Amino acid sequence: MAARIVIAGESQCNVFAEVCIVADYLAQNLPDLCYERIEKPVVEWEQWLCKLNQKNKWHHIGSPVVWKELLMKGSKPFYIGGASDFLDYCHSYYHFDQFMTTEKLDSLVHNFTQYEKKLRKDWNVVSQRLCNEFVEPTPKKKFIVTISCTGFPIAMHIVSGLLEMAVGNKSISKIYIFDSECSEDFMDFIERECSYIGTNNPGKVVKVVEKVGMALTHTDLFIVLDHVPFNIDSPIGSWLHANKKIMTELALVVNASASRKMYILFPNLGPACYNATILMNSVTNIKKRNIVVATSDLGLNISALAAEIAEVPMRNMFCPPVWGFVGINNLVDIRTTVHKYNTFEPYSRYTKVKNSSLIIGSLTPEMRTLEYLMYFDDSLWIKVAEQKDKLHEGQLHLNKAAAVLNVVKLWLFDTNPEHIISLGIPCNGSFGLQFKGIFSQPARLVGGVWIPASDYLLPKDPQMKLPYLEQMANYVMDLKKDDLPEVKPFYPCTCKPKLFKKKQVW
Numbered sequence: 001m002a003a004r005i006v007i008a009g010e011s012q013c014n015v016f017a018e019v020c021i022v023a024d025y026l027a028q029n030l031p032d033l034c035y036e037r038i039e040k041p042v043v044e045w046e047q048w049l050c051k052l053n054q055k056n057k058w059h060h061i062g063s064p065v066v067w068k069e070l071l072m073k074g075s076k077p078f079y080i081g082g083a084s085d086f087l088d089y090c091h092s093y094y095h096f097d098q099f100m101t102t103e104k105l106d107s108l109v110h111n112f113t114q115y116e117k118k119l120r121k122d123w124n125v126v127s128q129r130l131c132n133e134f135v136e137p138t139p140k141k142k143f144i145v146t147i148s149c150t151g152f153p154i155a156m157h158i159v160s161g162l163l164e165m166a167v168g169n170k171s172i173s174k175i176y177i178f179d180s181e182c183s184e185d186f187m188d189f190i191e192r193e194c195s196y197i198g199t200n201n202p203g204k205v206v207k208v209v210e211k212v213g214m215a216l217t218h219t220d221l222f223i224v225l226d227h228v229p230f231n232i233d234s235p236i237g238s239w240l241h242a243n244k245k246i247m248t249e250l251a252l253v254v255n256a257s258a259s260r261k262m263y264i265l266f267p268n269l270g271p272a273c274y275n276a277t278i279l280m281n282s283v284t285n286i287k288k289r290n291i292v293v294a295t296s297d298l299g300l301n302i303s304a305l306a307a308e309i310a311e312v313p314m315r316n317m318f319c320p321p322v323w324g325f326v327g328i329n330n331l332v333d334i335r336t337t338v339h340k341y342n343t344f345e346p347y348s349r350y351t352k353v354k355n356s357s358l359i360i361g362s363l364t365p366e367m368r369t370l371e372y373l374m375y376f377d378d379s380l381w382i383k384v385a386e387q388k389d390k391l392h393e394g395q396l397h398l399n400k401a402a403a404v405l406n407v408v409k410l411w412l413f414d415t416n417p418e419h420i421i422s423l424g425i426p427c428n429g430s431f432g433l434q435f436k437g438i439f440s441q442p443a444r445l446v447g448g449v450w451i452p453a454s455d456y457l458l459p460k461d462p463q464m465k466l467p468y469l470e471q472m473a474n475y476v477m478d479l480k481k482d483d484l485p486e487v488k489p490f491y492p493c494t495c496k497p498k499l500f501k502k503k504q505v506w
Helices: 012-031 042-056 083-094 102-136 152-162 184-194 212-216 234-259 272-282 297-308 347-352 382-389 392-412 466-477
Strands: 003-010 034-040 064-068 078-081 144-148 171-178 206-208 222-224 263-266 291-294 322-325 330-334 338-345 360-370 419-426 437-446 450-454
Touching: 003 012, 003 042, 003 437, 012 034, 012 083, 034 042, 034 083, 042 064, 064 083, 078 083, 144 212, 152 171, 152 184, 152 392, 171 184, 171 212, 184 206, 212 234, 222 392, 234 272, 263 272, 263 392, 272 291, 272 322, 272 419, 272 437, 272 466, 291 392, 297 330, 297 382, 297 392, 322 466, 330 466, 338 347, 392 419, 419 450, 437 466
Parallel strands: 003 034, 144 171, 144 222, 171 206, 222 263, 263 291
Antiparallel strands: 003 064, 064 078, 291 419, 322 330, 322 437, 338 360, 419 437, 437 450
């Protein structure tokens, strides 16, 4: 019964083309030989070959593949092999060296050998490239930080904290400061004052630059202090529009000068999450996940009062989580704040036995929330408001600077995915948040990227819910310049009315 030879391969495969030349030459000189050519595009070849191997229970690799089948429908294919197997098959079965000239055969063999060498060389190059890609890069030990608008008081606290920050052999090697609104003498004063702080790096660490773009070309972390402070006499829409203008101009500089791997960190100044969202939507060469806002200072502001009310030592209490579009509205959820607690078993014996040298039970540390301690106490926020009126602006900046330095330490020096902090980051659907911007929520650092800590508790505040915070964030992003004008307070007259005595008429 007649049979045919089937040759299948990639369209760009030279060996497949040479095998087809041999088969065509044999078909012209041997009338009984019949062959079929199956050519597949490069993108489809691997998938097609995989299905062929599964169907026929073969284990062929590469292009081409050759088999033989009978000239009848549904016949079983007989595997021959690859290019070299096909040449051996032709030589042993058809003795084609009797009618093919030696020069022709040597030419084909030489071409095939050269192609095999080229394949081997290309494979070595690809293997070396893959090895280089998967080798973990050497951890960076020296970091460069740029701080804009260093005329704000918080800048001095941040710079001094960065100079003193060092974990192991990692440290800040250079700090560039910039502020177009401040005089040259003032910037030189900051540079001179910071130079007195001792570091492990030789030379001047803090340096003033005339243009922020010059510094961003080498910067690892960019701390953005640019913002327009809120003015109670102007509309909120106008205030947001002024901040948007600053962020749009800053995005042009970042797109022109910064590297793609640069991190951008916003302290909680002005409409922080709003500014970060505008910048995130405006930059093109920075990864969106590299832009964050340090918001844990809002939790630090109430930690001392919460510890006092709950009668929990501050050393055993974690920072309260901060939710919301920070700078516009936010929620510091004291009820889901975690604290360390030691349980005694059996507790009845612990309460009865005093001053005993014998073992009275076991001590087990555990984590609890403050909800059961703060449930019936509503005085926290009244005390927070009273404390805020007494504190001056410099004390508030200390907590903001501490929040920034904590993020820098975790991001650059001591990466730990188990550490959860409150951070303004892009939403990814965790906690049911679909807001397309920067939103403060519990976050952890995984693989150098801040992601929501989706296993953290949802807020349990009875007065403010998470969907409302998200709704307000969407509303603020759509505000126009003249929206929400200033509220002019009305003070009713509290003067004591003058009473006139009426004469009695008899």
